Amino acid sequence: MTTTLSERPSSNHDDDVAEVHQRRIRPARVILFLIMAGVAVVMLYPFFYMIDNSLKTQAQYDGSRHGFSLSSWHLLFSSEPILRELLNSLIVSSGAVLCVVVVSTAAGFALAKIRFRFRTLVFLAIVSCMFVPLPSIIIPEFINVAKLGLLQTYWGAIIVYAALGLPFSIFLMTTYFRGIPDELIEAASVDGVPFTKMWWTLGIPLARPAIFTVAVLQFIQIWNDLLVGLLFLENTDDRTVTVGLALLSSGRVASVPVLMAGAVMSVIPPIVVYILFQKYLVRGITMGMGK
Amino acid sequence: MALIDVARRPSKRGPLGAGGAGWILSLPALLAVAGLLILPIGQAVYYSMTNWNGQTATWIGPRAYLNLFEDPTFLRVLENNGLLLLAMPFAIIVPLAIAFLLHEEIWGWKFFRSVVFIPTAISWVIIGLVAAQFYAVKGILNGMLASVGLGFIKTDMLGSTNQAIFAIAITLIWSQLGTNTIIFITGLAALDPTLAEAGRVDGASSFRIYRKIIIPQMMRFIQFAFVITVLTAFTAIFSLIFVMTGGGPNYGSTTLEFYVYQQAFNQGDFGTGALLGVLLFVLVATVSIIQIRLLRVKT
16 A cells, blocks of 8 residues: 555655655555456446346357347346236335334334333344344244235235344334434423324434335345245246246246346346435444444 | 333323333234244244144154254255355455445545445345356356466356355355445444554554554454354355255255255255254354354453
């Protein structure tokens, strides 16, 4: 990086030091920039690869012909239920996100702002479930949902996704509500607003940033999930786009360009959410580090 | 933390009293978590000691756990989990270096930051689809080797029992770059800048400043990233394995997590599947508890 000499002030003239610092640092900065540009290429290449190959026919992909074509895109829409799958993904993801937001704001508000018996115990019981790995419970979950008759329905997948997202979301909401001054709630309480109503009229508007974080994290996670979708939404009509693509690829007869066109379609929604709400996503990931 | 003392003004509280309201508002969450997360864990523990095909279960008892360790496939699966750990140093050091570069605010750092974060929004299925093309016999990797005159090295990592797990591990490193870089950037932003400044004034080189001043302050974040990455590798890459190798060839890339699925949903042995799930839970809980303990000691 920078050399030792350029860093060592020979006198107390700050301006001189700064000048030396600047002049010496420039070649190093160029190298650092080039390294970072290389990293960027490695990170972006898969997206280029997807788009590039989706614009080829099978023959062009195999290399026997050159040029671009939209035929794989035509094939995707004519032979695969891609639009239906995208709709299913949208229904299941938004349904589960809505459930998580409603349930986690209510619980977060209560756990942070209302004193009731066993409150700490309830909080610990819920939050410690963050450590339950999905593969550990998937088998009993599958059997239970089957017994309830909810296999192959949106509701089965929605409640499972919602339950999986709840512990972390409630942790996040509770932490957020704890940061809101008690005076606000006390004032409403003096006015005679019941707590059950206060959650809705006061809690939700106050928690808007935390709600965005929870919604963005959960939406991306559920949209991208395979295991739950694979088991709970098996039918072609019900399955999500992620499941559809995974099954298409494991069929081994699929043409790679069609697969790539499908991949491009399926990454658009999470990428749009990511670009619009990057701030909230980053906050959600780093929230886990809070003490 | 000051809590609302409702008892002080009984006349003003809601119709159900604050205690009741607390329960009412937490109840949906509590029911969902109890019914859909805690109950299944209990069921998994019970069924792990049975011979269960999803319909009828016959009791085996704790002996079921011992039987498993005589299964050579299970030992191979455990080994694969261990081999994934070899990715950890790279999954930490590369993002740490990237975070340092971004923290130096090199030209275009905001753009680079967004680019590095992108995989956090992408499905493992999509990552796996492209990765499978990367490693394929006629794929990107062999194409790159050929273009630099190394065409005689024909790789087929996904087709090799011994190499497939490494192909998965390398892909894992790529996918975790974003998450871990976010963690480290947050860490760097939270550092006390006066210490590094003092080092600079004392004439320490940038390298020494990073090694002696910044890295020690970052240990908490490095540890957090390490645990998150281990948990991801052990419990969250089912889709990646499903798409890239299907666990093969010959269980060469099956991890504990994937073995749960194979036992239960391919072979119909729900009992063994549940048992593997319980082992995974114990493993994850142990890692998490150690992490919490270590953090508590440090802070």
